[in-house]
Amino acid sequence: MSIAIIDGAADGAIAAWVAECLEAALARAGGQDIAITIPGGSSPFPILAELVRGGVDWSRIAVWPGDDRIVPEDHPASNVGRIRALLEPAGARIVPLAEGLVPPHFALAWLGMGADGHIASLFPNTDPRPDDPQRLRRLTPDPLPPEAPFDRFSLTIPALLDSDALLFVARGTDKRALFAAAAAGEHDLPVARLLGAARQPVTCFA
Template sequence: MPTQSVLYSFPDTATLSDSLAEYILKAQRESVDKRGRFSIAISGGSLPKTLTALIGKTGVKWDKWHIFYADERVVPLDHPDSNHHLAKNTLYSQVPIPHENIHTIDPDLLDNLEELADAYEKELVREFAQKDSARFPVFDLILLGLGPDGHTASLFPGHELLSEEDRWVAYIEDSPKPPPRRITLTLPVINHAARIAFVATGAGKAPMLNAILDNPEQGLPAARVKPAAPGQLVWFVDDPASAEVKFPKSEFKL
């Protein structure tokens, strides 16, 4: 059975970011205690900036983190559109994460989308296959955003990738949001995560948050994120984003 979503709504983004940081710290502690490492996949947008709330907090074991990308734009790693470039400038440059623990796309394969996606999938296999016996990798945490059309990672409404059942990593060359060429984790990989946290802020997200949480039968990509128990699915949003939501809100506590 899919896990029931939990919705946390905060008065401002600063409070949201600090609470999300505490949630991540708890996930890190549990993962490091069990397996000696913390595997996390992140999307782009405002998520890397949100993670800066972790800077300076006690208990962050950056050397145990292994960071992957839930999706990535197929551009050079130093390109302004690159999710890695954004995360490097906002977070990695300020914390002691070992370089080899940050798993990027192969910049030598940008001209061949299929090879690029295959190479990133092999990177996941190297990191997860010998540590987990599951059919798909089991991330300790995946952090996702919510697009105005209901997309998440680089999984877009009506796209054939929503039906992918086998691949871990897939490519897209016709993204309706530029840049058009991307790679993305597939829904089966996302839904095998131990914890999934969506982050959505601003009044502009209110109609879509209502559609995802109150009308999931529409089948929008973000509504298809349904980890099987005992996986956790939580939403960290601000009050403007949740203004139209009837879905019950929970008090944040760890």
């Protein structure tokens, strides 16, 4: 497992990196569809907007949110609603998280990271484990973020690790330091648990 931290990349450069990754995965798939998982929140959407202007064949890509608030899709807090509005017109198949779904193997697992080291909705209070027998869980963050006080569905660490590559976008000095400490095994926050068990390439745009 290798970890690369790339500082100061603009949205367009990250979008180009993702496009190259997806095109390589589609080529390896030999005509079969692929699946990816992407984060919610505000930071990925300008990058995704750049990405959809490129030449990626979205008709062969199933897109899963890494986590979602349990609200209707037309609610402002819905990750899948925002993802659908942007990527479905480009041809992607959007997969909302729901009880009983079994996540597939992902060509790319793209994640954000909170200032508390959470990934997806695997907050420290949920005690996420690399050996979790479940691939998808319903969780209640504690404390609940005041801007989104909802229960969540989240992919678990094993589901995220069932991927060819891991991508983080964790901008800012504090997040970069937290990620670097996780990569070095200097703490036990959720991001560190994921990285400690990862065997695929990891790229972090900081």
